[in-house]
Amino acid sequence: MRRIARLRKPSGAPLASIxxxxxxxxxxxxxxxxxxxxxxxxxFYSSRQPETLPASLADSKRAVPEVLEDAVExxxxxxxxxxxxxxxxxxxxxxxxxxERADTITDNLYTPASTAEGLESIGNxxxxxxxxxxxxETSDFVGFxxxxxxxxxxxxxxxxxxxxxxxxxxxxxxxxxxxxGHWGMQDRAQHDAVLALGLKVDSDGKATVTGNxxxxxxxxxxxxxxxxxxxxxxxxxAAEALAWKQQSxxxxxxxxxLEARVKxxxxxxxxxxxxxxxxxxxxxxxxxARGLLxxxxxxxxxxxxxxxxxxxxxxxxxxxxVAFSPKRVTRGHKDxxxxxxKLIEAEFKKRDLQGxxxxxxxxxxxxxxxxxx
Amino acid sequence: xxxxxVRGLSEALRSLTLxxxxxxxxxxxxxxxxxxxxxxxxxxxxxxxxxxxxxMTTPWRPSPAVPVTVYxxxxxxxxxxxxxxxxxxxxxxxxxxxxxxxxxxGDNTRQGSANSKTRWEVHGSHRKLYRQKGTGRARVGDKQxxxxxxxxxxxxxxxxxxxxxxxxxxxxxxxxxxxSYRYRRGELVVCEDGMELALPQExxxxxxxxxxxxxxxxxxxxxxxxxxxxxxxxWGRAHGRSTFITTEWRENLFNAMDLVPNxxxxxxxxxVDVKDxxxxxxxxxxxxxxxxxxxxxxxxxxxxVFINGVKPSPPETGKIIVQ
Numbered sequence: 001m002r003r004i005a006r007l008r009k010p011s012g013a014p015l016a017s018i019x020x021x022x023x024x025x026x027x028x029x030x031x032x033x034x035x036x037x038x039x040x041x042x043x044f045y046s047s048r049q050p051e052t053l054p055a056s057l058a059d060s061k062r063a064v065p066e067v068l069e070d071a072v073e074x075x076x077x078x079x080x081x082x083x084x085x086x087x088x089x090x091x092x093x094x095x096x097x098x099x100e101r102a103d104t105i106t107d108n109l110y111t112p113a114s115t116a117e118g119l120e121s122i123g124n125x126x127x128x129x130x131x132x133x134x135x136x137e138t139s140d141f142v143g144f145x146x147x148x149x150x151x152x153x154x155x156x157x158x159x160x161x162x163x164x165x166x167x168x169x170x171x172x173x174x175x176x177x178x179x180x181g182h183w184g185m186q187d188r189a190q191h192d193a194v195l196a197l198g199l200k201v202d203s204d205g206k207a208t209v210t211g212n213x214x215x216x217x218x219x220x221x222x223x224x225x226x227x228x229x230x231x232x233x234x235x236x237x238a239a240e241a242l243a244w245k246q247q248s249x250x251x252x253x254x255x256x257x258l259e260a261r262v263k264x265x266x267x268x269x270x271x272x273x274x275x276x277x278x279x280x281x282x283x284x285x286x287x288x289a290r291g292l293l294x295x296x297x298x299x300x301x302x303x304x305x306x307x308x309x310x311x312x313x314x315x316x317x318x319x320x321x322v323a324f325s326p327k328r329v330t331r332g333h334k335d336x337x338x339x340x341x342k343l344i345e346a347e348f349k350k351r352d353l354q355g356x357x358x359x360x361x362x363x364x365x366x367x368x369x370x371x372x373x
Numbered sequence: 374x375x376x377x378x379v380r381g382l383s384e385a386l387r388s389l390t391l392x393x394x395x396x397x398x399x400x401x402x403x404x405x406x407x408x409x410x411x412x413x414x415x416x417x418x419x420x421x422x423x424x425x426x427x428x429m430t431t432p433w434r435p436s437p438a439v440p441v442t443v444y445x446x447x448x449x450x451x452x453x454x455x456x457x458x459x460x461x462x463x464x465x466x467x468x469x470x471x472x473x474x475x476x477x478x479g480d481n482t483r484q485g486s487a488n489s490k491t492r493w494e495v496h497g498s499h500r501k502l503y504r505q506k507g508t509g510r511a512r513v514g515d516k517q518x519x520x521x522x523x524x525x526x527x528x529x530x531x532x533x534x535x536x537x538x539x540x541x542x543x544x545x546x547x548x549x550x551x552x553s554y555r556y557r558r559g560e561l562v563v564c565e566d567g568m569e570l571a572l573p574q575e576x577x578x579x580x581x582x583x584x585x586x587x588x589x590x591x592x593x594x595x596x597x598x599x600x601x602x603x604x605x606x607x608w609g610r611a612h613g614r615s616t617f618i619t620t621e622w623r624e625n626l627f628n629a630m631d632l633v634p635n636x637x638x639x640x641x642x643x644x645v646d647v648k649d650x651x652x653x654x655x656x657x658x659x660x661x662x663x664x665x666x667x668x669x670x671x672x673x674x675x676x677x678v679f680i681n682g683v684k685p686s687p688p689e690t691g692k693i694i695v696q
Contacts, residue, residue, distance in 0.1 A: 089573070089575055090573070090575055090576055090579070090594075092579055092584045092585060092590075093587075093590065124589065125587045125589050125590045125593070126589045126593060127593065128590055128593060129590075129593050129594050129597050130593075130597075135597070139573070140601055141598065141601035141602050141605055142605075143447070143448045143449050143450075143602070143605045143606060144445070144448040144449045144450035145449060145605070145606070147605070149607075180452075180453065180695060180696060182450065260454060260694050260695050261695050264442075264451070264453075264454050264695040267451070268450070268451045271451065272450075277449075279558075279559025280439065280440055280441050280442055280556065280559065280561070281439065281463075281556060281557050281558075281559060282559070283440040283442070283454075284436060284439065284440055
């Protein structure tokens with residue numbers, strides 16, 4: 001009997017919720033210092049629909065190889081469908097098909113293969129999920145932070161201003177409980193609307209927002225089922241942010257962040273917009289928006305020591321008696337500096353020998369120096 | 374270098390004009406450096422210039438508590454802000470104590486079961502191999518002689534206990550010092566209780582329906598999902614791996630971390646020791662696990678001695694500030 005799965009054509013709109021296993025239920029005997037917080041708006045992957053379906057998903061017959069279909073014509077086909085009404089995000093493998101036994105085949109022309117030569121290798125299921133048709137990019141994990149961390153200092157500044165304004169709006173409207181909640185990630189228009197609000201800071205650092213506060217506060221409420229917008233779409237480009245920065249005054253940076261709830265809200269929102277996490281030990285130091293900016297706008301740490309010297313210690317490189325090289329200077333480099341390397345290469349070519357890489361391991365270098373082969 | 378020397382000289386000369394100055398003024402105008410280094414270009418310590426009256430009189434009072442953000446595990450969304458005692462999470466670094474603790478743990482983890490046979494334990498007859506004289510060969514005793522191949526070992530290893538001792542209060546201090554070190558470096562991520570790798574609903578359904586019977590298929594999914602979660606939060610291989618600490622075994626999380634050892638490890642609270650706290654790039658720890666860990670390791674903070682009939686309580690910690 002034929003057991004070949006037919007994959008149903010998915011409509012491509014992923015809808016998924018979190019499966020919280022039962023084992024995370026806490027023991028009732030232990031005191032609960034941290035009440036469990038249910039996040040309704042959590043979404044693990046983007047719910048933006050792909051414009052076009054992958055070719056494999058559009059063609060439902062693809063999962064059934066034609067050869068097999070011809071070979072077992074007329075046999076019963078078992079199809080399975082887990083949730084006929086729901087679209088599928090992850091595509092499981094088809095059920096294994098069982099080949100007919102050689103002694104039951106009635107075709108006289110059929111001769112069983114005696115060697116494996118010429119048979120197609122189909123592999124196993126070890127890397128099934130590496131195929132983008134089985135695990136499309138839209139099903140990838142999406143957390144609270146955006147996929148790409150915002151590194152442009154101007155964009156970070158715009159995000160901090162936006163976060164501060166939004167937090168102050170919520171506070172001014174008396175919705176203190178909203179300060180710690182989950183805010184929706186709106187589109188670009190909302191960003192411009194928030195930045196357009198006036199922000200006045202007095203000498204004590206007390207900030208007041210003026211403008212249409214109500215619409216901004218309504219926009220913050222995250223709606224269930226709303227498509228998650230990555231902050232790449234919600235934030236302006238660097239050039240636009242720069243233009244905004246040049247025409248706005250910087251007095252808002254003196255706004256006080258001493259109130260814990262406001263600071264928490266601002267830092268959480270900045271994390272959502274830019275992907276920057278403010279470490280706990282810095283929290284106590286941050287007293288104003290300027291302090292927060294100083295924490296966030298630090299350039300990323302250089303990955304190598306040579307990169308650090310090149311970027312931060314230019315004065316060392318410019319010293320007259322110091323030569324700087326990002327990598328170890330080898331025999332080859334010295335030959336190059338003297339103009340001898342071309343000649344060596346030419347001689348190698350003449351003798352039909354391999355020139356080899358410039359940098360060789362130290363052990364081999366030592367061999368060269370000692371005159372070994 | 375030369376410019377610094379000239380400046381130092383002029384400052385020194387200026388400070389010598391004592392006649393018109395009061396003593397207090399003199400001290401504030403002492404030259405910043407009297408010597409200059411022969412070896413390096415590093416700035417020399419300024420002995421007097423940074424000393425102001427305020428810093429001389431105001432003692433340093435560290436904050437009694439430090440803020441801790443509690444995150445939702447999988448999404449990394451901040452949930453609330455808490456205040457933990459500085460005596461738990463903001464201790465000064467003590468490299469020596471950490472070293473002692475790690476060595477102490479290493480000693481006590483040694484199995485110490487190496488065993489070799491002495492000449493009296495090697496199997497065989499103790500007959501003299503051949504006579505003492507007359508063969509022209511060197512004199513020998515029995516076959517088990519340590520000089521012979523297959524003979525016994527003279528001073529070989531015998532099973533023993535390599536364990537060493539450490540004062541409990543010092544060990545507990547080391548434990549909290551390790552946590553403080555992580556906190557100070559921003560490498561302590563405290564998450565909500567019940568930390569577990571939540572799989573997408575659809576995959577859970579498929580597993581329940583028996584569509585994913587192949588273990589390689591399930592493992593492949595968990596591994597890729599875990600890699601995506603960790604990379605998304607900058608906790609993965611490219612960012613120095615992470616240690617996940619929970620109060621109890623969590624199936625998905627522990628299985629997944631076993632499948633991606635390059636991305637870190639997951640440990641039950643009973644399995645954790647000081648070395649584990651210092652090993653990977655960061656600790657991602659359940660709130661309850663952190664509280665339990667501190668509760669078990671604060672013997673130096675709460676005395677057993679009753680004072681006025683009351684046992685001194687440990688410092689208050691884990692107070693919620695913002696929720």
